[in-house]
Amino acid sequence: MTHRTGAEQLVHTLLDNKVDVCFANPGTSEMHFVAALDKVGAMRCVLGLHETVVTGAADGYYRMADKPAATLLHLGPGLANGLSNLHNAKKARSGIVNIVGDHSAEHLKLDAPLTSDIKALAGVVSQWVHTSQSASDIATDGAQAVRQACGRPGAIATLILPADVAWSELAAEGSAAVAPQAPKAAAEPAGAAGAHDMARIVQALREDPEHTLILCGDRATRADCTSLVGRIVAATGCAARAEFYGARLERGAGRVALLRLPYAVAPSLAILAKFSTVVLVGAKEPVAFFAYPDKPGRLTAPGCRFLTLSTPEDCPRDALRELCGALGAQSLPAALLARHATDAPAQGPLDSESIGRVLGATLPDNAIVVDEAISTGRGFDALTLHAAPHDWLTGCGGSIGFALPAAVGAAIAAPGRRVVALEGDGSGMYTLQSLWSMAREQLDVTVLIFANRTYGILHGELAAVGAGAPGARAQDMLNLDRPQIDWSGLAESMGVPAIKVADIESLSKALQASYRRHGPMLLEVLL
Amino acid sequence: MTHRTGAEQLVHTLLDNKVDVCFANPGTSEMHFVAALDKVGAMRCVLGLHETVVTGAADGYYRMADKPAATLLHLGPGLANGLSNLHNAKKARSGIVNIVGDHSAEHLKLDAPLTSDIKALAGVVSQWVHTSQSASDIATDGAQAVRQACGRPGAIATLILPADVAWSELAAEGSAAVAPQAPKAAAEPAGAAGAHDMARIVQALREDPEHTLILCGDRATRADCTSLVGRIVAATGCAARAEFYGARLERGAGRVALLRLPYAVAPSLAILAKFSTVVLVGAKEPVAFFAYPDKPGRLTAPGCRFLTLSTPEDCPRDALRELCGALGAQSLPAALLARHATDAPAQGPLDSESIGRVLGATLPDNAIVVDEAISTGRGFDALTLHAAPHDWLTGCGGSIGFALPAAVGAAIAAPGRRVVALEGDGSGMYTLQSLWSMAREQLDVTVLIFANRTYGILHGELAAVGAGAPGARAQDMLNLDRPQIDWSGLAESMGVPAIKVADIESLSKALQASYRRHGPMLLEVLL
Structure with a gap:
């Protein structure tokens, strides 16, 4: 009787934890993982012809699925190729179970050509990095990686899988999958409402709404949150915006208008100039993408006060509901966008x-x-x-x-x-x-x-x-x-x-x- | 009167040090460097549409020019995109002046989206990493980067160039280019003949040539060296090979035959089985590319002895000349390959x-x-x-x-x-x-x-x-x-x-x- 290999166990563990899509570009050191795909079944594997496709796809997947995919990358160079889209994914707070093969422990001692410092590379773009030490650890390590990736906010959890760990068979007694704690669905932010500065936020919205901006980022740009923002706007007359960059904005007809801050410095400064208070809902203090010799890096007016309703660790919907409650805005109708497209030209030049x-x-x-x-x-x-x-x-x-x-x-x-x-x-x-x-x-x-x-x-x-x-x-x-x-x-x-x-x-x-x-x-x- | 910017100074310094090709994919933070290209002139800039083209081109350039090119990469993600071919270049011992833009010091404090740990990324593939602190340091820093890249063996010298250093003007008194020490031409390895194990090498070649292999790597695969290897083979009857991977093998008709070790483990083991002594001339002990469950990682026979004639820091030609001298092989004719191609098929299937x-x-x-x-x-x-x-x-x-x-x-x-x-x-x-x-x-x-x-x-x-x-x-x-x-x-x-x-x-x-x-x-x- 043969037992599961470490690679087979990892595929089982991923599936047990509802990670059932793997974006991959494997190489020799990942061949046992590839072989395991046949034996275990059920994992949808998508091949990318460069690792930047693999990691970027995992980012897009998380944003829409609200749960992580796995990646499969070939050693340090494969990880290196995927780094820039992992950087993007990290800034989007996407969760990814980022699996990187490595040489066997014995082979690492030989300094073969593909040897490189995987941990150092992974550390730059990962919130969690771990190297599996043996096939018997794989179930626990894999479950831990999923748990990290599924946190709020999502995280890049890099699991380094040495080839010998992948190909070793589990001892009989260890072959059962460890039943890991099922991760919380990432769609539901785990934290309680943050409401960090609730009293001062209520005061600003009541007393000076004209100079108060609600700035939404992260999950606060989903429709369940923007509808609450719309009520607050209706109740107080304050302004609301989304950050320039957004992991996922739910928008369009039937929803609340929430324009993004512009990319360029000058129009951002113009928009933000009048606000003395910015209420952050999963957003960061707005700064310029780049530095310019004669322009400020901070886009808000000097002396602007920032109040935090919720951070990306919190549930913005709960925080916004609480704020609605404090403002008596629970049942106010938000202004919703009508659907109309009559202003689209039928012909003419492209601009x-x-x-x-x-x-x-x-x-x-x-x-x-x-x-x-x-x-x-x-x-x-x-x-x-x-x-x-x-x-x-x-x-x-x-x-x-x-x-x-x-x-x-x-x-x-x-x-x-x-x-x-x-x-x-x-x-x-x-x-x-x-x-x-x-x-x-x-x-x-x-x-x-x-x-x-x-x-x-x-x-x-x-x-x-x-x-x-x-x-x-x-x-x-x-x-x-x-x-x-x-x-x-x-x-x-x-x-x-x-x-x-x-x-x-x-x-x-x-x-x-x-x-x-x-x-x-x-x-x-x-x- | 305006003075040079830091970026203009860097272009001057590169040119003064004979670095006159720049493979580039610049972004906003590198725009002053781009502007400097117009003002200074003489630098040949080649645009790559992805940084992996940029860094791989710099590798190929060094191998043929025997001097480094510069790169120009956009912040951490630009460097990340170029890492895997920098990894290849490092393993080939190619020299590259790897210039990476960064945010200004003030902007780094704001944690803008493109911020990342450039030093950590660069450290994995570079022998030297330095961040320029002010425009007045640029001449020295740039010259030092060239010097590092031009060493023997070549090195990846990463110079991080913050945007504010690039755009600042030099003080009047500092505007003259520091005249850096001209780097040694990389074509001429700087070290003296290594001859680390000369006596034992001579003994092995004289007493047991049948079981002695000369293994050439790095610069020892150039024709000036292989012709010396050919004399040693003619004098002693030993075997000679090149490593599987080679930065530049000068070969073909009129030269000495020097077959590479094969990629696969089994034929390498078969070829190497009979050798009890391997003489390393710029080469490393041969190991398998990958680990396999049932195959050894070292490709030589158990107990094989390695003797080092020269390392990549040494001049292999001098070392081989000395060895020829010790063996009395200076004036022996090496067996040179004839040019014949009559065995090429005129038609038929492709295989x-x-x-x-x-x-x-x-x-x-x-x-x-x-x-x-x-x-x-x-x-x-x-x-x-x-x-x-x-x-x-x-x-x-x-x-x-x-x-x-x-x-x-x-x-x-x-x-x-x-x-x-x-x-x-x-x-x-x-x-x-x-x-x-x-x-x-x-x-x-x-x-x-x-x-x-x-x-x-x-x-x-x-x-x-x-x-x-x-x-x-x-x-x-x-x-x-x-x-x-x-x-x-x-x-x-x-x-x-x-x-x-x-x-x-x-x-x-x-x-x-x-x-x-x-x-x-x-x-x-x-x-």
Whole structure:
């Protein structure tokens, strides 16, 4: 009789803990885990052709599933390749069971070429790092990793799995799966209502609502929370906003309007200038993405006071309910957005505004928008307010190449919903391998590539940092027009049908055609 | 009067120290460096559309130029994206001046989204890490980084450049470039002849040559060294080999035959079994790439003795000359390989052997072969021995996605020489963005993609680790055939002309056509 291997036990433990999707790019040291997939069954494995697809997909998955997926990465270099999207996932407070293979203990002593300091790399992007020491520890270690990833907020839990631990058989008496404590569903934040500064918050909202802003982040941008925010706004007349970056904003018609703070420093300063009190609901104090020589890093007015209603550890819904209660706003109707899209142009040239309007007019019910249209999409927030109800996911860590992998993960987490990935051509080239995974899994993803053939944002940034007008050499570092990239050709070469659109009418038609069909489609939006 | 910015000073310092190529993917925090490129001039900047292209190109550049290039990476995530090819470069002992932007000191306090622990990431792949503290330090810091990178062996010298250091102007009195000590040319190893175990080496070669192997690594695989190894072999009858992985092997007709140790454990064990003494010339004790449950990690026979003629810190040529002298072999003629290629088939099916033969028969003089054909290319070493003289570069760190970026760097380091990149479809997908840089720079690179539509090596590895025959789920983690990737389409979409070849005749014709034209060309070799 043969017993389970450590790898088989790990797959069992993951499944026992409701982790049943694994984004993977395995190598030799992970072959026993791969073999275990056959024996154990039930784990959905999705192959990415680069680890940044794997980790970005796990981020998108968590945001929509409210529970972690596992990853499977090959040693230090495999982890290294996945780091930047793990960085993004960490900043989004996504939970991931991040499994990284390693050499056997004996082989590590030999300093083979692939040897590297996995723990040091993992530590930069993980809240929890642990190396399994033996097959008999795997059930406990795996369950602990899931528990960490499922916390509130979510966490990157990196479990390092040496090859010899994976291939060793468990002793007979240890072969039963340890029944780990079932993790709390991550959808339900574990903490009690924070209400850290409740009395002062109530006072500010009652006495000076005009200069008080409610700033929502993390889970407070879900509809169950924004509806409460809407009541508070109705009761007091205060303002409300979401952070610029958001793991998942539930928005659109029938919901409360909650515009995001803008990316650029000047408009953020203008918006925030009048507020003397900012109430943080899962949000952080707003700061600029980058430093500029002549601009402040803090976006609020000097002397602005911050009051914390809830942190990401808390349940924002409970905190907002308590605040509603204190304000007598429980039964007030919030102002809900009407659905109207009559302002979308039927034809004309493509620009940021016309694209945003068409997007808002055509978005299907319950779409999931994954937004990395850093330049072109700057105005989409307001232009899509009245679209059909949808979720809006943005990169949270600023590392580009987020949207296409996250779209893969979101589509797997939410079958039956259309995912719309808004992507720049510069960012898209970071993780174009994602298209292959979309084709392989026949995911319902509409990809819009905004082909402006430049790192559009950097032209503005070069000016913003006061570096002057770019000459030929500097231009060469910003522009992608030599040679031009044929995004339709790239997509079709990876099995994704594609179409080039050069005006509003064809964009609108192509969008609607993509929404009707099963599987992915790429629209190359020629700007 | 305005003074130089820190960024301008850094560009000056790099140029003063003969670092005149910069592989880059800059972001906002690097915009002053980008602006400085216009003002200072003379720096050749090559844009990569993902940082793994940037760092891999710097590796390939160093191997052919024998001096470092600079990189320019955007904060922690930009560095993270480049880490796996920095890992490869470190294992190849390549020197790189690795410049990573960071937020300004003030902005770091705000914990903006892109903030991460750059030092921790850099430390894993760098021999030297330093953060510039002010613009007035930049000249010294930059010169020190170059000096570190130019050491013997080469080193990854990471210089972290905060945005405020880059944008600050130097004080008037500090604006002159510090004249740093010119680094030694890296082509000339700095150390004296090592000759660590000279007496015992001479004794072994004289008394038991049949059981003595000279194992060459690092710079000992250059022609000036292999010609000396050939004399020692002629004088004593000992055996000689190169390590499996090699930064740069100068080989082919007119040179000494120096076969590499094979990748797989069993044939390596068979080759090494008879040797009781291995003489290391810049090489390490040979170990398996991976651990396997039932195979040894050390590839030499138990009790094998290792004697060190030179380490990578030493000059192998001096050490080998001294050894020749001790053996009276100075003027013995080494056996040189004749040029013959009559055994190349003119037509027939494509397989590993026929491809290798055609490659050997057609390779132009002084070609640079960058080899990451992990499955298909397993036999190319022997099949190309008699080709025209050429350099052969392999990945040294085992992280896949090495060849295409390294080909970019090699082509820039060695204009006028044809670069031939041998790449698997699995590995190629890791860094396919390299094709765009090849087109942009019109580099003379012939890319062969061996399209077997699988991670071919992993099928063997799955069996080798004893994980059994793969079922459907495991197969899905190894195979790239759903959907098939159209590599010709990918290449053409990024501006690289491409052709599919399905038999030997068309392969041979396409190879020769690519060698005659200027600029890159991709051959999709359908297996």
